[in-house]
Amino acid sequence: MCGIIGIAGQSAVADRLLESLRRLEYRGYDSAGIATLVDGRIERRRAEGKIDRLAARLAEEPLAGTTGIGHTRWATHGAPSEANAHPHATDRLALVHNGIIENHAALRKELIARGHRFSSETDTEVAAVLITDLLAGGASPKDAVAAALKRLEGAFALAIVFVGKPGLIIVARRGSPLALGFGQGETYIGSDAMALAPLSRRIAYLEEGDWAEVTPDGATIYDEAGRVVARPVRMAESTGALVGKGNYRHFMLKEIHEQPVVLGDTLKGCLALDMRLPRLPPLAFKPEEATRWTLIGCGTAHYASRVAKYWLEELAQVPVESELASEFRYRRAPLDPKGIALFVSQSGETADTLAALRHCKANGLHTIGVVNVPESSIAREVEVSLPTNAGPEIGVASTKAFTTQLAVMATLAIAIGLARRTIDEKRARALAEALIEVPARMTEVLARAAQFRTLAQTLAAARDVIYLGRGTCYPLALEGALKLKEVSYIHAEGYAAGELKHGPIALIDDVMPVVVLAPPDHLYEKTASNVEEVIARGAKVIFISDARGAAQFKDRALATVEMPDVDPFAAPFLYALPVQLLAYYTAVLRGTDVDQPRNLAKSVTVE
Numbered sequence: 001m002c003g004i005i006g007i008a009g010q011s012a013v014a015d016r017l018l019e020s021l022r023r024l025e026y027r028g029y030d031s032a033g034i035a036t037l038v039d040g041r042i043e044r045r046r047a048e049g050k051i052d053r054l055a056a057r058l059a060e061e062p063l064a065g066t067t068g069i070g071h072t073r074w075a076t077h078g079a080p081s082e083a084n085a086h087p088h089a090t091d092r093l094a095l096v097h098n099g100i101i102e103n104h105a106a107l108r109k110e111l112i113a114r115g116h117r118f119s120s121e122t123d124t125e126v127a128a129v130l131i132t133d134l135l136a137g138g139a140s141p142k143d144a145v146a147a148a149l150k151r152l153e154g155a156f157a158l159a160i161v162f163v164g165k166p167g168l169i170i171v172a173r174r175g176s177p178l179a180l181g182f183g184q185g186e187t188y189i190g191s192d193a194m195a196l197a198p199l200s201r202r203i204a205y206l207e208e209g210d211w212a213e214v215t216p217d218g219a220t221i222y223d224e225a226g227r228v229v230a231r232p233v234r235m236a237e238s239t240g241a242l243v244g245k246g247n248y249r250h251f252m253l254k255e256i257h258e259q260p261v262v263l264g265d266t267l268k269g270c271l272a273l274d275m276r277l278p279r280l281p282p283l284a285f286k287p288e289e290a291t292r293w294t295l296i297g298c299g300t301a302h303y304a305s306r307v308a309k310y311w312l313e314e315l316a317q318v319p320v321e322s323e324l325a326s327e328f329r330y331r332r333a334p335l336d337p338k339g340i341a342l343f344v345s346q347s348g349e350t351a352d353t354l355a356a357l358r359h360c361k362a363n364g365l366h367t368i369g370v371v372n373v374p375e376s377s378i379a380r381e382v383e384v385s386l387p388t389n390a391g392p393e394i395g396v397a398s399t400k401a402f403t404t405q406l407a408v409m410a411t412l413a414i415a416i417g418l419a420r421r422t423i424d425e426k427r428a429r430a431l432a433e434a435l436i437e438v439p440a441r442m443t444e445v446l447a448r449a450a451q452f453r454t455l456a457q458t459l460a461a462a463r464d465v466i467y468l469g470r471g472t473c474y475p476l477a478l479e480g481a482l483k484l485k486e487v488s489y490i491h492a493e494g495y496a497a498g499e500l501k502h503g504p505i506a507l508i509d510d511v512m513p514v515v516v517l518a519p520p521d522h523l524y525e526k527t528a529s530n531v532e533e534v535i536a537r538g539a540k541v542i543f544i545s546d547a548r549g550a551a552q553f554k555d556r557a558l559a560t561v562e563m564p565d566v567d568p569f570a571a572p573f574l575y576a577l578p579v580q581l582l583a584y585y586t587a588v589l590r591g592t593d594v595d596q597p598r599n600l601a602k603s604v605t606v607e
C-alpha cells in the first residue's frame with residue numbers, strides 16, 4: 001500500500017517526482033525515496049518518515065537526472081526505516097513496488113543460495129535482486145522483467161530503472177493499479193491519476209497483468225502473455241491543484257465542516273430536486289428485480305453500508321447482507337446470480353473491496369459502486385458507479401466520504417423501494433424531503449462544534465470509551481469507536497445498546513465514558529433503558545439526543561448534547577457529526593498526528 005511515480009523525461013525530474021509524491025502520501029507515509037539516472041548511473045535519496053523529510057534530504061543533496069522513479073511507503077515487510085525505504089537498488093537497477101510479493105521468502109532463500117546479498121527486510125528487494133540475477137545472466141531489461149514476473153506471486157505494481165539505460169522505465173501491474181500519462185516528449189507513470197495531474201491529463205490505465213516499456217516517446221504495453229496491446233487513452237478529470245487546508249488547522253476538521261456543502265452536491269446528483277424523488281442513472285439491468293443485495297466495503301465504508309442495510313431492508317423489503325470485504329472475498333459464500341453486489345469505497349482502490357468486486361463479477365452478479373474517486377479502479381470496474389461527490393478527502397479519517405456514501409445509499413434505497421412498490425410516491429417524497437433538510441441541520445450542529453471540544457476533555461483522559469446506539473445508530477456507534485481509535489489512539493468499542501447486557505456491561509465502571517447516540521426514533525425508549533443500566537453502574541454518560549431526550553438525562557448523565565429535530569430516517573447523517581467532532585477534538589488534546597495517524601494510510605491497497 002504505497003505510492004509509485006515515475007518520469008521518463010527530457011528535463012530534471014527530482015522536484016516533479018517530489019511534488020507527485022506529496023499527492024501520493026495518502027497511500028502511506030512511513031518513508032519515501034527517489035532514484036534517478038545520472039549519466040547512466042543510478043543515484044538515489046531516501047528518508048524515513050514523511051515526504052518533508054525526503055524534501056529536506058534532497059535540499060541537502062539535490063538529485064540530477066531526467067528519468068527517475070519515486071515512492072512513498074506504507075510498511076508491510078520490514079520496519080519503517082531508511083534501509084527498508086524504496087527505491088531498492090542493486091548494481092544494475094533501482095525498483096519501487098506497491099503491494100506484496102507473497103513468495104518473497106522462498107525467492108530470497110534461492111537468491112541467497114546463488115550468492116546474492118540483501119540489505120533490507122522487505123519483500124520488494126527480492127524482485128530487485130531476482131531481476132538483477134536475470135540481467136547478470138545476459139537477459140535484456142525487457143526479458144529479465146518478463147521472466148521475473150512469471151516467478152513473482154502476489155498483488156503488486158512495479159517500476160524499474162536500469163543502469164546504462166537512460167530514458168527507460170519498465171513497469172508492471174498485477175493487482176495494484178498503475179496509470180500511464182502522456183506528455184510532450186515525456187511519459188509518466190503513477191499509482192493514480194491524481195499523482196499524474198500536474199504532469200498530464202492524458203491517461204491510460206494498465207490492465208490486470210499488463211507491463212510496459214516506458215520511454216520519453218511513449219509506452220509499449222504488453223499483456224500477461226507478452227502480446228503488444230493498446231489501452232485507451234482518456235482525459236482525466238483530476239485537478240492539477242493540491243488541495244489545501246484553508247483556515248482549518250487540520251484536513252479532518254475542514255472535511256467535517258465541508259459536509260453540508262458536499263452532501264448538498266451529492267443529493268443534487270441523486271435526487272430530482274424539483275420532483276423530490278430519487279434519480280438513478282440509466283442501468284442495463286433492473287435493480288428492483290434483485291433477489292438479494294450484498295453491500296461490501298472496509299472500515300468506515302463498511303459502516304456506511306451497515307446503515308444502508310437498515311434502509312434497503314425497510315424501504316425495499318429485500319434481503320440485504322453487509323459484508324467486510326476482507327472476509328467476504330475468501331468466504332466462498334454461495335452467490336445468487338440474481339443478486340446485486342454494491343461496493344462502497346472512498347478511494348475506489350481498497351484492495352480487499354476491489355478483489356471482492358472481481359469475485360462477484362466472475363460469479364455473474366450485477367455490480368454497483370458507491371465511490372468518491374471517479375478515476376479509481378472500483379469506479380471503472382463496476383457496471384454502474386454512483387459518485388459520492390465529496391471532493392478530495394485528504395485526512396486519513398474518513399468523514400465527509402461517510403455521510404456522502406450514506407446520501408447515495410439513502411436515495412438508492414428510496415428508489416428501489418419505489419420501483420418495488422414497497423413504498424409509495426408520497427412516502428418517497430417525504431423521505432427525500434428529510435434528506436434535503438440535512439445540510440441545513442448539519443450546519444446548525446457544526447455551529448455548536450465548540451461543545452464537543454469541551455466534552456473531548458473527558459474522552460482524552462480516558463483509557464477506554466464505549467459507544468452505544470440502536471438501529472441505524474448502531475453502525476454509527478461502531479463508526480464513532482473507529483474514529484476515536486484511529487485519530488486519538490484511545491481504545492474504544494461500539495456496541496448495539498441492547499447487546500451490552502450480554503457481556504460488555506462488565507466493562508462499565510465509574511471511570512468509563514459511554515457515548516450514547518439516541519435519536520428520537522421508535523427505539524428511543526429501549527436505548528434509554530440501556531442508558532439507565534449503565535448509569536446505575538456509575539458510567540460517565542455523554543447522551544446525544546433531541547431536546548426531550550437531553551432533558552430526560554440532564555441530571556444524571558455527565559453531559560447531554562441536544563441535536564436538531566430531524567426525521568429519524570435522516571438521523572445517521574446528523575449523529576455522524578458528534579462522533580467525528582469528539583474524535584477530532586480528543587485527538588487534538590492528545591497531540592496526535594490527526595491527519596496522518598500512526599500506522600495508517602488513506603488508501604489500503606494491500607490485503
Ligand code: M6R
Nearest residue numbers: 299300301345346347350397398
Ligand atoms: O477508500 P475506502 O473507503 O475503500 O477505505 C476503506 C477504509 O480503509 C477506510 O474507511 C478507513 O476505515 C478510514 N481510515 C476510517 O476513517
